[in-house]
């Protein structure tokens with residue numbers, strides 16, 4: 001999603017009103033209920049939330065200058081910076097060590113990289129197709145990517161070939177390096 | 182409670198991913214200097230020397246053979262990255278920055294700085310810095326060669342030169358040439374060679 005993202009893709013930037021800030025916070029919590037305990041820490045009342053409208057209908061939201069989430073359609077998606085601050089709130093899958101290099105190059109994730117001994121998927125019923133998932137890696141504490149399931153986690157286990165996760169955002173992509181000023 | 186996250190000052194990753202950045206040597210030095218306890222944890226005591234690529238990180242499920250290949254690949258990536266960095270450094274060292282003073286009116290002059298683009302200096306930011314530092318107008322514009330340059334109102338050539346030298350020194354590029362051209366100095370009555 002951010003493979004070719006650049007400063008030139010920013011169309012407009014505007015500070016959001018406090019009412020919008022409140023509704024964004026409640027939307028985040030409704031999507032990721034575990035964020036409730038920390039939402040006021042993540043987005044303090046006095047913080048400035050900025051909406052950055054970009055090419056391709058992508059909207060980024062920054063809190064005091066740091067981009068914490070974004071959306072293209074209705075769903076709000078956390079950036080890795082947000083995930084790192086509070087990792088426990090999102091559906092999560094794990095790739096094995098061998099897949100890390102490919103994930104960091106921006107490739108979609110192949111099923112075997114999600115089903116091998118070093119990998120981990122949730123137990124049944126797992127996550128539906130099209131769910132946004134955080135991607136962790138074997139022996140690592142921090143997430144390295146955010147993706148979207150191209151099939152349900154149960155299907156990934158049973159089919160076990162082809163692409164399982166579409167890449168949305170990963171360490172070292174232009175969004176990761178994006179600097180607001 | 183939110184987690185405090187350390188990001189590598191060299192490659193920007195969480196340090197546990199530095200091994201995949203292609204810059205691991207420098208990453209390790211940075212981590213050892215800035216977060217010694219994390220360095221210990223990641224690269225473990227017995228392997229604390231900065232040369233080796235893997236330490237504790239290598240414990241994995243993927244089997245010795247694949248791990249060996251991965252390490253080879255990572256080393257190759259690192260060598261490639263180092264070559265690239267060296268080429269870039271050579272390019273930086275062989276280019277020069279030009280500070281040129283030009284007369285605007287009899288009394289007023291402007292100073293234009295060109296050749297900054299190869300040095301990863303944010304020109305707009307630098308222009309803002311100059312504007313407030315010298316309390317004057319300062320902007321980024323395209324010169325005759327269609328390259329961006331910073332134009333500062335006022336006779337601040339000496340100060341600009343000093344400031345640029347200090348930025349370059351910070352970036353470890355103090356050997357870069359900064360050429361000063363004074364187009365506003367009083368002209369000789371007869372041009373040279375005429």
Ligand SMILES: [Zn+2]
Pocket residue numbers: 189190191192193194196198199202204208209
């Ligand atoms: Zn690093």
